[in-house]
Amino acid sequence: MEYFEVIIVGGGLAGLTAALHLEQNGHAVLVCEKQQYPHHKVCGEYVSAEVVPYLKKLGISLDAHNIVSIDTMQLSTVSGKSIKGKLPLGGKGISRYALDNLLYESALKRNIPFVFENVTNIQFADDQFEVRTASGNAFSAKMVIGAYGKRSNLDKHLNRPFFRKKSHWLGIKAHYAYKDFPDNLVALHTFEGGYGGLSKTETGAVNFCYLVSYRSFRKENDVHGFNEKVVARNPFLCAFLENAEPLFKEPLAIAQVSFEAKETVKEHIIMCGDSAGLIHPLCGNGMAMAIHSAKLASEQIHCYLTDSIFDRDIMEKRYTALWKQHFGNRLWMGRQLQSLLLNKKLSHIALGLATRSPGLLRYLIKQTHGKPIL
Numbered sequence: 001m002e003y004f005e006v007i008i009v010g011g012g013l014a015g016l017t018a019a020l021h022l023e024q025n026g027h028a029v030l031v032c033e034k035q036q037y038p039h040h041k042v043c044g045e046y047v048s049a050e051v052v053p054y055l056k057k058l059g060i061s062l063d064a065h066n067i068v069s070i071d072t073m074q075l076s077t078v079s080g081k082s083i084k085g086k087l088p089l090g091g092k093g094i095s096r097y098a099l100d101n102l103l104y105e106s107a108l109k110r111n112i113p114f115v116f117e118n119v120t121n122i123q124f125a126d127d128q129f130e131v132r133t134a135s136g137n138a139f140s141a142k143m144v145i146g147a148y149g150k151r152s153n154l155d156k157h158l159n160r161p162f163f164r165k166k167s168h169w170l171g172i173k174a175h176y177a178y179k180d181f182p183d184n185l186v187a188l189h190t191f192e193g194g195y196g197g198l199s200k201t202e203t204g205a206v207n208f209c210y211l212v213s214y215r216s217f218r219k220e221n222d223v224h225g226f227n228e229k230v231v232a233r234n235p236f237l238c239a240f241l242e243n244a245e246p247l248f249k250e251p252l253a254i255a256q257v258s259f260e261a262k263e264t265v266k267e268h269i270i271m272c273g274d275s276a277g278l279i280h281p282l283c284g285n286g287m288a289m290a291i292h293s294a295k296l297a298s299e300q301i302h303c304y305l306t307d308s309i310f311d312r313d314i315m316e317k318r319y320t321a322l323w324k325q326h327f328g329n330r331l332w333m334g335r336q337l338q339s340l341l342l343n344k345k346l347s348h349i350a351l352g353l354a355t356r357s358p359g360l361l362r363y364l365i366k367q368t369h370g371k372p373i374l
């Protein structure tokens, strides 16, 4: 059985970042990813600028490739009341098709090996892991990083409590041609039972991605009907949907988007990115958290692999503590803001307050974001 120091299960942003970080520190890693690159993903595609310096250290520049710089945010309620404000740190507009592929190509240049298969089983015994794929391939490793995203067959296998709870959220996304949309803007518009983000990507296309509750969506049960009858009640989204030209044959959709608390370490597997916890999308910070958590995990794993007195238990506890310290408050604030935004009356009052005090919006955004990751 082929042996690696670290096997990374899932090659999204968290998994690819961990692979690049660990390889840069001299470790033998393997990435198992079930899909070929490049591919589209359901995501708002606004990435906080906090990741820029760290990605640069890993050899990834977000200043090239026509990536759009975003410094302004607009927020609107269903009735069309809206505010605009400068983002404290700002961010970049880049599709997941391009961003994940950028990291993947960098990994290929560094000869990081990939196995394009679905991982079906991870077992830990005698201080070592065995990772099995759907075709029966097996690999062994000292460490495993779980970076397989929001929800996977592996969560069921690992008996993670969040998996048994039904989630009421659905994510939908598509790209559109719409030349009037400003490059520097990320707009967040609410509608009954959900909200959607609009921002430009590196191709010039505008990404429209929304989160919606099943309760609201099932009244129509079809994206086109739902867009027309519910989403378009927000006047900003109505203008967008009337004038924009869809570039995807059909929108992408994901079900069972869960915001439940998750374990950061399960059966000695170090969880990163959405596998460790998903922040509410309105914060626009999930990608930064995925990248940052991969950095925190890789640093602890590097210490563990190079320092013989640093034991597994201490390493796991330290990672868990660091994860909570960096992301605990952001997740809490994200939860509060989502409830506020989805309450018709309260969101109207809150927007009124924020209009009178522009500092309030900046303060709230800061609470859901981190500082530049160095």
Ligand SMILES: Cc1cc2nc3c(=O)[nH]c(=O)nc-3n(C[C@H](O)[C@H](O)[C@H](O)COP(=O)(O)OP(=O)(O)OC[C@H]3O[C@@H](n4cnc5c(N)ncnc54)[C@H](O)[C@@H]3O)c2cc1C
Pocket: 009, 010, 011, 012, 013, 014, 015, 032, 033, 034, 035, 041, 042, 043, 044, 045, 046, 047, 048, 117, 118, 119, 120, 147, 148, 149, 150, 151, 152, 153, 154, 170, 171, 172, 197, 209, 210, 211, 257, 272, 273, 274, 275, 278, 279, 281, 284, 285, 286, 287, 288, 290
């Ligand atoms: C509606 C919506 C909008 C969002 N908008 C934004 C936004 O604007 N800005 C932002 O920063 N964040 C946003 N997010 C959050 C962001 O998309 C995630 O936080 C981010 O993708 C997490 O990256 P990840 O690497 O953890 O997971 P992923 O990117 O999901 O990667 C996981 C990878 O694991 C692979 N995989 C899964 N199971 C297996 C298996 N068994 N074997 C092998 N491979 C496997 C998958 O194919 C996938 O490539 C949004 C989320 C939602 C739901």
